[in-house]
Amino acid sequence: EADIYQTPRYLVIGTGKKITLECSQTMGHDKMYWYQQDPGMELHLIHYSYGVNSTEKGDLSSESTVSRIRTEHFPLTLESARPSHTSQYLCASSDPLAGHLETQYFGPGTRLLVL
Amino acid sequence: GDSVTQMEGPVTLSEEAFLTINCTYTATGYPSLFWYVQYPGEGLQLLLKATKADDKGSNKGFEATYRKETTSFHLEKGSVQVSDSAVYFCALRGAPGGGNKLTFGTGTQLKVEL
Numbered sequence: 001e002a003d004i005y006q007t008p009r010y011l012v013i014g015t016g017k018k019i020t021l022e023c024s025q026t027m028g029h030d031k032m033y034w035y036q037q038d039p040g041m042e043l044h045l046i047h048y049s050y051g052v053n054s055t056e057k058g059d060l061s062s063e064s065t066v067s068r069i070r071t072e073h074f075p076l077t078l079e080s081a082r083p084s085h086t087s088q089y090l091c092a093s094s095d096p097l098a099g100h101l102e103t104q105y106f107g108p109g110t111r112l113l114v115l
Numbered sequence: 116g117d118s119v120t121q122m123e124g125p126v127t128l129s130e131e132a133f134l135t136i137n138c139t140y141t142a143t144g145y146p147s148l149f150w151y152v153q154y155p156g157e158g159l160q161l162l163l164k165a166t167k168a169d170d171k172g173s174n175k176g177f178e179a180t181y182r183k184e185t186t187s188f189h190l191e192k193g194s195v196q197v198s199d200s201a202v203y204f205c206a207l208r209g210a211p212g213g214g215n216k217l218t219f220g221t222g223t224q225l226k227v228e229l
Contacts, residue, residue, distance in 0.1 A: 006158075033216075041153075041202055041222040048216070059216075090158050100147060100166045102208065104217055106159040 003027055006091050006107035013081055014115050021076045021110045023091030031096055032074040033104065034058070034066060037088040049074060050096075081114045088112070117142045117209045121220035124202075128195055128227050136190040136223045138179075138205035146207040148172075148181050148188040149217070153202045162190075162203070195227045 004025040013019055025032065034047040035058075045058030049068040063085070064078050074093075078085055088111045092104040122137040140146065147166045151159040163172030165181035165188065172179050177192045188205060205220040 041224070043159075043204070043219045043222075045216060092159075102147075103149070103161055103164060105161065106151070109158040111156075 004091065004093055004105055004107040006089075006110050008110060009108060010111050010113075012113045012115065015080075015082055017081050019078050019081055019112070021089055021091075021112070023074045023076070023107055024072050025074075025093040025105075025107075026072060027093060027095070027105070028071060029093035029095045029105075030071065031094045032068065033092040033094075034064075034074070034076050035090040035092065036060060036062065037090055037109070039087075043090070047076065081112075083114045086112060086114050117146065117207060117218040119205050119207055119218055119220035121203075121205050121223050124222075124224035126223060126225050128225070130197055130227055130229055131194045132227075134190070134192040134195045134199075134225070136203055136205075136225070138188045138190065138220060140186050140188065140205075140207050142186075142207055142209050142218075144209065145183075146209050148179070149206040149208070150177070150179055150188070150190050151204040151206060151219075153204065153222070155201070159204065195225070197227045197229060200225055200227045 007022045030051040032049045035043045044060035046062040047066040090109045091107040094104045118141045149164045150162040152162045163174040165172040168183035170181045179190045202222045206217045
């Protein structure tokens with residue numbers, strides 16, 4: 001079992017609000033990721049981090065921002081939520097020291113609905 | 116670039132039927148291959164993986180063999196149960212130098228009925 005947590009699990013919020021989705025892992029993994037999953041199930045990488053103070057944009061452009069001040073914590077922030085941000089957001093982490101055995105472990109996800 | 120192609124769903128089976136979900140990939144070098152499962156309302160769970168050609172990953176009665184000659188990693192289970200109803204994602208991690216990011220297929224929904 002992977003120890004990676006996301007809060008909240010569900011969030012309903014009005015347009016224009018600022019929100020932060022939390023992601024924490026207790027495995028000491030250096031690499032962390034955020035994916036957006038649309039209703040058609042497809043996963044899109046929106047942010048990733050190789051370690052503290054490292055953040056990179058993913059394959060899908062996103063208006064969200066991330067920070068990595070501590071190894072175990074990788075929060076995602078939307079400054080002004082819009083209905084187009086409605087989606088499921090999945091956080092993951094991996095240990096690059098595992099080499100070819102490196103595996104991403106996922107949190108349970110946050111389902112966001114912006115009204 | 117790297118890509119993964121999965122068979123489209125939904126796949127609907129009766130309990131105890133044989134399951135195959137096809138997955139083929141395009142990648143340079145020698146990628147690692149994964150199957151993840153997503154149960155309703157949850158995140159992705161690693162189901163099995165294989166890191167080199169001819170490796171067989173297995174878990175919970177599911178199996179997949181890394182076939183480099185056909186660039187495939189088909190998921191199989193001999194006898195499915197209602198509890199296997201979920202969405203299954205095939206993924207690959209490309210060779211080092213590409214950021215070790217995962218490339219996912221679009222997912223295949225499996226529905227198992229009594």
